[in-house]
Amino acid sequence: MALVYPPECPFCGRLLSHGEKGICAECEPLIPRISAPTCLKCGKEIVDSEAELCADCGRQRRSYVRGFPAMNYVSPLRESISRFKYHNKKEYADFFASEIIRACGKNIMDVSPDVLVPIPVHKRKMRKRGYNQAAVLADCLSPKLGIPVDETIIERTVNTLPQKMLSDNERENNIKKAFNSCKKCVKYKSVILVDDIYTTGATVEACTRLLHNMGVEDVFYTSISIGRGIDLYGIEKLPKL
Ligand SMILES: [Zn+2]
Numbered sequence: 553m554a555l556v557y558p559p560e561c562p563f564c565g566r567l568l569s570h571g572e573k574g575i576c577a578e579c580e581p582l583i584p585r586i587s588a589p590t591c592l593k594c595g596k597e598i599v600d601s602e603a604e605l606c607a608d609c610g611r612q613r614r615s616y617v618r619g620f621p622a623m624n625y626v627s628p629l630r631e632s633i634s635r636f637k638y639h640n641k642k643e644y645a646d647f648f649a650s651e652i653i654r655a656c657g658k659n660i661m662d663v664s665p666d667v668l669v670p671i672p673v674h675k676r677k678m679r680k681r682g683y684n685q686a687a688v689l690a691d692c693l694s695p696k697l698g699i700p701v702d703e704t705i706i707e708r709t710v711n712t713l714p715q716k717m718l719s720d721n722e723r724e725n726n727i728k729k730a731f732n733s734c735k736k737c738v739k740y741k742s743v744i745l746v747d748d749i750y751t752t753g754a755t756v757e758a759c760t761r762l763l764h765n766m767g768v769e770d771v772f773y774t775s776i777s778i779g780r781g782i783d784l785y786g787i788e789k790l791p792k793l
């Protein structure tokens with residue numbers, strides 16, 4: 553894929569020159585990498601270095617073990633992910649996967665999951681966009697981590713309303729009903745979910761419950777980015793996706 557088109561900078565769109573890898577030299581300093589201290593559960597940056605959990609994780613119980621997000625969901629990454637998702641910029645997956653490996657590769661290898669499971673999109677969305685961005689990302693991560701991908705165990709059954717139209721509570725309920733397991737049980741003990749953005753964790757929670765029901769013991773997630781959440785914005789300003 554990357555060989556067909558000359559690679560472009562996933563932030564500014566300029567064609568990369570010789571020697572630039574993944575991102576152009578001007579945009580490199582703009583990569584919103586996560587810095588310590590971080591929440592021990594979801595991996596989000598937290599303000600209070602004494603706290604173990606962010607306010608989101610303190611407020612809501614999540615069944616996954618731990619999350620490994622690579623970057624903060626802020627500009628210009630935000631626009632870049634939007635082009636990756638909606639404007640056919642599948643080749644950005646390579647840069648995103650490299651950032652995940654750089655930020656969380658060691659942590660992911662330490663928990664040695666059996667398989668990568670991309671968060672599925674609904675069939676109708678799939679037809680419209682032609683691809684599932686989370687699956688494209690998982691396929692890119694797989695050879696780098698040496699962990700296989702399984703796209704056959706969870707499906708999205710409800711084409712959910714755009715989350716930005718919903719309140720916090722409605723979002724949680726909306727998502728809970730959106731997925732279905734395709735199998736009664738699976739042989740995996742440990743699974744890592746793959747997504748582009750982690751916001752409140754409602755999506756990861758819904759999929760984690762299905763995986764537990766299929767016999768998976770430990771669920772982790774990794775994502776390109778994580779919303780900054782209520783710690784930095786206050787609950788009323790929680791960025792809606
Ligand atoms: Zn650039």
Ligand SMILES: [Zn+2]
Nearest residue numbers: 591594606609
């Ligand atoms: Zn957290």
